[in-house]
Amino acid sequence: MKWPNHGGQPEAIKQLLCMNDEKQLLDFSANLNPLGPPTWLEEALTNSYETIRRYPDPAYSTSSAMVADHEEIEPDKVSLTNGGAEAIFLVAKYFEQGKALIVHPTFLEYERACKHYHIDVEDIFYEQANDFKLPVETILAKLKNKNVLFLCRPNNPSGTVIPEEDIKVLLEEGKKTGTYVVVDEAFVDFLPASIPGLTSWLAAYPNLILLRSLTKMYTIPGLRIGYIMADTAIINVLKEEQIPWSINALVNAIVPKLLEDSRFVEQTRDWLQEQSNYIYRTLKQLNFYFSDSNVNFYLLRDNIQPKRTEALFYFLVENGILTRHTHNFKGLRGEFLRTAIRSKEENEQLLAALQKWREMS
Numbered sequence: 001m002k003w004p005n006h007g008g009q010p011e012a013i014k015q016l017l018c019m020n021d022e023k024q025l026l027d028f029s030a031n032l033n034p035l036g037p038p039t040w041l042e043e044a045l046t047n048s049y050e051t052i053r054r055y056p057d058p059a060y061s062t063s064s065a066m067v068a069d070h071e072e073i074e075p076d077k078v079s080l081t082n083g084g085a086e087a088i089f090l091v092a093k094y095f096e097q098g099k100a101l102i103v104h105p106t107f108l109e110y111e112r113a114c115k116h117y118h119i120d121v122e123d124i125f126y127e128q129a130n131d132f133k134l135p136v137e138t139i140l141a142k143l144k145n146k147n148v149l150f151l152c153r154p155n156n157p158s159g160t161v162i163p164e165e166d167i168k169v170l171l172e173e174g175k176k177t178g179t180y181v182v183v184d185e186a187f188v189d190f191l192p193a194s195i196p197g198l199t200s201w202l203a204a205y206p207n208l209i210l211l212r213s214l215t216k217m218y219t220i221p222g223l224r225i226g227y228i229m230a231d232t233a234i235i236n237v238l239k240e241e242q243i244p245w246s247i248n249a250l251v252n253a254i255v256p257k258l259l260e261d262s263r264f265v266e267q268t269r270d271w272l273q274e275q276s277n278y279i280y281r282t283l284k285q286l287n288f289y290f291s292d293s294n295v296n297f298y299l300l301r302d303n304i305q306p307k308r309t310e311a312l313f314y315f316l317v318e319n320g321i322l323t324r325h326t327h328n329f330k331g332l333r334g335e336f337l338r339t340a341i342r343s344k345e346e347n348e349q350l351l352a353a354l355q356k357w358r359e360m361s
């Protein structure tokens, strides 16, 4: 079967499985915040309509300053991007024809971006049997001669968070070997306040590059907004490389409002904590494996029948639930299903279907 490359494509899956178009599928395959977009956004976009008549400020000064303020860093350490995806490709361009390390399973676009810019990639793998622990010693041994290490924290698809001490060791070694550490923090806003992002480390580590996206938290994949935070010298080069007016006027107008809405982020974290507790408690009772995730998705597998993941995928589809296959995440071989955390009612439907699967098995 030709599986789609990304989640969030129920129509493509229906076509692949020759399913009736009318059949409704609850989409647990995408990892967007089900609480969003914030209710005020539609009106704010309508009110910003006039901005589309003009070219946006090419430096995006107001929204960049707002991001810098929000992150408590200097404005010249920030560059806005057309979503997290552009941030990944811009950074890859910076290391064009260099050598990189990528730790799998992880977001597919690092590899694609590296290929695009003729970067020679060496693959490393999280320790699956050890709850996707980062193989720090293996990485340290390979940093020499590498220009860049790509990490995703929290990681997509496992939702796991690399401990701060591991990142620190890698950054220290990277300083010696001349290796940059790119940390994609696209899901960092979902983390509890007790697990902060790495922005405050930029001052001590000029070899640290952070990638952000507003897509996931605010449920705005169609608007396209993200940013890069790094040392000024890197940011200046990246800005030179960026396509002019890469960020559209509408989203540029609403960035400040998004960042001001801390209540929305707090509400999301409260919902996530409540629903994660409920889901993981039930999955444990039903004897399913779930990765030690701190965000709005996790890897799922049946502990009793770990080899029947594909059968489980089809069973869930038959029961109106779409999860994300993991065939194209290196190292996972399709053995898990990436499953989003959704609204209480939707999560109840998922758990009821898993209970039914358990009763049949």
Ligand SMILES: Cc1ncc(COP(=O)(O)O)c(C=O)c1O
Pocket: 082, 083, 084, 085, 086, 107, 152, 156, 184, 186, 187, 213, 214, 215, 216, 221, 224, 225, 226
């Ligand atoms: C880890 C990670 N980084 C970046 C992105 C890209 O985000 P955006 O839609 O803002 O380009 C995604 C999207 O799935 C992602 O999972």
